[in-house]
Amino acid sequence: MFGSKKWDPKGQHCYVTGGSAGLGLALAIHLVKKGADVSIVARNEGRLKKALEDLEAARQTPNQILKSYAFSMSDLASSKAALDAACAPHGGRSPHAMFLCAGMSRPGFFIEETEGTMRDGMDGGYWVQAFSALAGSQRMVADRTRGKIIFVSSLLGYMSIVGYSTYAPAKHALRGLAETLRSELALYDIGVHIFFPATIYSPGYAEENKSKPKITLKIEEGDEGLKPEQSAATLLSGVENGNFHITSDLQAHLFRAATRGASPMNNVLLDGLYAFIGWIGITIWRMTVDNQIIAHRAEHEQYLKRKGYFTVSK
Numbered sequence: 001m002f003g004s005k006k007w008d009p010k011g012q013h014c015y016v017t018g019g020s021a022g023l024g025l026a027l028a029i030h031l032v033k034k035g036a037d038v039s040i041v042a043r044n045e046g047r048l049k050k051a052l053e054d055l056e057a058a059r060q061t062p063n064q065i066l067k068s069y070a071f072s073m074s075d076l077a078s079s080k081a082a083l084d085a086a087c088a089p090h091g092g093r094s095p096h097a098m099f100l101c102a103g104m105s106r107p108g109f110f111i112e113e114t115e116g117t118m119r120d121g122m123d124g125g126y127w128v129q130a131f132s133a134l135a136g137s138q139r140m141v142a143d144r145t146r147g148k149i150i151f152v153s154s155l156l157g158y159m160s161i162v163g164y165s166t167y168a169p170a171k172h173a174l175r176g177l178a179e180t181l182r183s184e185l186a187l188y189d190i191g192v193h194i195f196f197p198a199t200i201y202s203p204g205y206a207e208e209n210k211s212k213p214k215i216t217l218k219i220e221e222g223d224e225g226l227k228p229e230q231s232a233a234t235l236l237s238g239v240e241n242g243n244f245h246i247t248s249d250l251q252a253h254l255f256r257a258a259t260r261g262a263s264p265m266n267n268v269l270l271d272g273l274y275a276f277i278g279w280i281g282i283t284i285w286r287m288t289v290d291n292q293i294i295a296h297r298a299e300h301e302q303y304l305k306r307k308g309y310f311t312v313s314k
């Protein structure tokens with residue numbers, strides 16, 4: 001808020017999940033350039049190795065500690081194990097900041113989802129961050145670290161559209177967790193932030209587009225994406241400025257202000273203006289999206305026919 005000191009990552013241990021690609025990697029490099037000690041975690045060792053080379057190339061001082069760890073983080077035991085491993089080179093102390101970037105998205109039509117894909121959505125979107133937050137909070141309280149926990153939700157954590165029935169619920173759930181922890185972790189002076197990016201041109205984005213329904217892709221044409229570096233820079237400046245909800249472009253500012261609930265504002269005047277513009281703009285946008293979907297009914301009917309979905313003909 002007004003006049004409070006900015007957070008400075010220099011010399012701080014920053015733990016970045018999903019740090020081997022996309023947003024997480026861009027953020028990790030940015031933090032290294034700012035003089036932080038950085039630990040990155042992800043599953044694929046080859047990608048981690050390559051990412052660690054990128055971090056080394058950005059190194060500012062010989063004593064910065066830069067490490068990578070291969071763990072899958074959708075259960076508590078491995079989220080804890082990853083964190084324990086990353087704390088070891090720091091005398092076992094908790095990180096000063098945990099940037100929970102890991103996440104994945106497999107868009108599709110709801111009626112084609114299965115129990116497995118529904119659960120994968122929560123594993124890969126919610127649990128992958130929630131268990132790290134749990135392990136991290138417990139550790140920070142135990143060793144009296146007044147750290148920070150930063151979640152990465154999505155614009156789809158504020159609203160949703162056709163195609164995201166396995167993903168948007170996980171991103172909305174992250175907001176619920178972040179809102180709770182912003183309140184509860186104040187008991188320990190631990191700061192909580194949550195980021196709601198719109199499209200980021202990352203490897204994950206290229207991957208999700210392979211299964212993305214055409215209608216979803218079309219609606220998303222209205223969203224000019226950001227490069228991972230641009231997105232990471234706005235995330236970090238939001239954390240430095242102490243913002244709870246962090247958004248990186250105008251559309252996301254509008255949704256943030258329009259769905260504020262009890263979350264603190266970033267700028268009272270601007271957020272009021274965004275809420276006002278959103279009041280009108282989001283309504284108009286939603287009506288055009290609803291119309292696009294209705295106009296897509298006939299094509300969708302053909303798609304389902306080709307798949308032999310129907311049990312009765314019209």
Ligand SMILES: NC(=O)C1=CN([C@@H]2O[C@H](COP(=O)(O)OP(=O)(O)OC[C@H]3O[C@@H](n4cnc5c(N)ncnc54)[C@H](OP(=O)(O)O)[C@@H]3O)[C@@H](O)[C@H]2O)C=CC1
Pocket residue numbers: 017018019020021022023024041042043044045047071072073074101102103104105124128152153154155196197198199200201202203204205228
């Ligand atoms: N790209 C976009 O348009 C948007 C993305 N987001 C969110 O931003 C975050 C970053 O996205 P993006 O940069 O696109 O992602 P990428 O798919 O490009 O990178 C994801 C990173 O997370 C790691 N990861 C994924 N799942 C796990 C897991 N279960 N355990 C450990 N590591 C994991 C990946 O490595 P590995 O696979 O080797 O484990 C990789 O390092 C995600 O939370 C995403 O939902 C939000 C809005 C828009």
Ligand SMILES: CCCCCCCCCCCCCCCC(=O)[C@@H](N)CO
Pocket residue numbers: 104105154155156161197198199200204205208219220222223251254278281282285
């Ligand atoms: C006046 C108001 C105008 C609003 C226009 C908004 C257009 C938004 C379209 C949806 C964009 C989805 C972004 C998040 C994507 C995401 O999280 C996935 N790519 C997962 O990786």
